[in-house]
Amino acid sequence: MRHAAPEGGAGRPAAARPTSRDVARAAGVSQAAVSLVLGEKWRGRVSEATADRVRESARTLGYRPNLAARNLRLGRTRTALLVVPALTNEFFARVYTGAAEVAADHGFGVVLYPSPGGVGPARDPFDSARALLDGVIASSMAAEALAAIRGDELPLVMLDSDPADSRGAALVNLGIAEGMRQVADHLLALGHRRFLHLAADIDSWTFRVRARMLAERLAEAGAELRTAPTPLSVAGAREAAGSALGAPGPPPTALVCDDDLLAAGALKAARRLGLRVPEDLSVTGFDDVMLAGALDPELTTVHLPAEEFGRQGMRTLLTVLDGERPAPLTLPARLVVRGSTAPPGARGD
Amino acid sequence: MRHAAPEGGAGRPAAARPTSRDVARAAGVSQAAVSLVLGEKWRGRVSEATADRVRESARTLGYRPNLAARNLRLGRTRTALLVVPALTNEFFARVYTGAAEVAADHGFGVVLYPSPGGVGPARDPFDSARALLDGVIASSMAAEALAAIRGDELPLVMLDSDPADSRGAALVNLGIAEGMRQVADHLLALGHRRFLHLAADIDSWTFRVRARMLAERLAEAGAELRTAPTPLSVAGAREAAGSALGAPGPPPTALVCDDDLLAAGALKAARRLGLRVPEDLSVTGFDDVMLAGALDPELTTVHLPAEEFGRQGMRTLLTVLDGERPAPLTLPARLVVRGSTAPPGARGD
DNA sequence: GTGGCGACGTTATACGTATTACTGATCATC
């Protein structure tokens, strides 16, 4: 038996959010009718006139459907999770922006993980958020979260990841290998023979691909390659580049960096050593973030279509949610030649 | 009357998410008991032994509460909205990171607005998200959204905003004025007398404060000040700085920029004009983002505690949600002197 | 023995929505 009805009409709170029932009352119809009309499911079930009355009432009352109730009823939330290493990395901020744009076009929201920096041992924000997700888009640099996700069998789109790891997940990739090939060919064409690779010390597919392609291409051309691992920061790169450039033996004439940030550090190291860029040393970056254009000289770098990458990731997730199986996709990366590369100059061997 | 029960036990889907009722069944208690135990509300209402049994069942079943149901029941969502102009601006990415960190500590999530770039006329993602928010943190540079928010009477924390505009909203500010004062004093102490202000052409409180404080301080010191408005981008700043520096009359010896991005553009413009920084021209930035340390010379700039700003914003919102009225707060900004400023040199008057 | 009181739970809701099954009409058709 139901609880007794509250005292009729008394004590009604001043301005509580109106519900669909309030709209129904105002329009003189049932709550079901309101739901049908506002849900655009009334083709032959409600008259045009009544539908108009309902819409009118909804508007004047300022009705907003309660999403919690809707989510509960429908069992979906129109919310996707984007897993990225760090939002302070402009590249990922742009991926987010693209994903969120497409999401909004389809009434979806995008929520980020991790919120703080890394998967905390104590609390796991993803853990609690998981309950209200429809799907996940995960970058390869956040492999840690994948196990948990797979356990839940959530629809998953992987970004820039090893196809061998995808285990049935949808895939959107960037032409990283092709980009690095263009870097190598560009520098080789300029006449460089001694290379240094400033390599991010992160164990991630995307960086392994860069290293492999560079090594392969330079080996084919018979050029010399040394590698200096470095943390993914300007300061770390400056230090790593500084000691690598100061090492004994004939100095490299071209410095290939895994990321624009690293190239920025390399530029500083070069200047400290009295090397002019590009006359004495050519430097290349990767990603083509704002920084690449802010430096002097501007960086020759590989442009990655970050926003489009995010957009495509979200589109792919939507496809998966529609029950289709999207074909793997690769967005093109292309070399952008600017001022930080030139033929090996006076100082060259 | 209720619908007939579904055919007993048949057709049970393979691995549907377990509910609190499933846990209850497994532990041999009622659903209410599960809710009490897992909600830590069982002080004197459930025996220790039973509570253990419940927790055990929940664990083995891998139970996760359905957040949609919880949100519906409780009428809150533990979700806050952060309104920022653009996440690709590192400063705001860091504000987000800080806010999300504190939020996670309290079981809150943070969702961003705008998802795409700006408030679209057709669709308004905020509009739909509004229904499931507990509160809002809004930066001053996103004033457009405020009207909508105030209409809903959502708890609101304003970041870096004019106290006169706050109309009862809680406030967290940065010591922008103090930061700019330090810039002016630093350059005056170095001996500069002719200033150029590269000013963001955005009508926002934070930039008005900068302009006012700089003008005030320089006027007090009897120094000369010109202002060049510029779009908030490296390229825009390079152009604006280029023409301002090339203008007739005695050239400025100090260039004060509203943002590190603008300073980056200024550095490029200066180099193009053959001006050495800092010998011929001192340049200052604002924000102290990664870029400031990546440039050469490194920027003298005003450090803003971005993450702490976000953290404090979230803490303040939590306070408001607790029904308290937090005192307005101002986080300190401080000048960081690096390599882009020096006494006016050979070229000085 | 009965009234009372902790301790330990359970029963019965309500939250606001979307949707399925139903109900009266009205209308055309034979």
Next chain:
DNA sequence: GATGATCAGTAATACGTATAACGTCGCCAC
């Protein structure tokens, strides 16, 4: 004028949770 068929809508759920209100048992005091 009975028979469907179509239209226009309504009644009654269920989604999964949190919690207020209600037992029930054992035990003690009087």
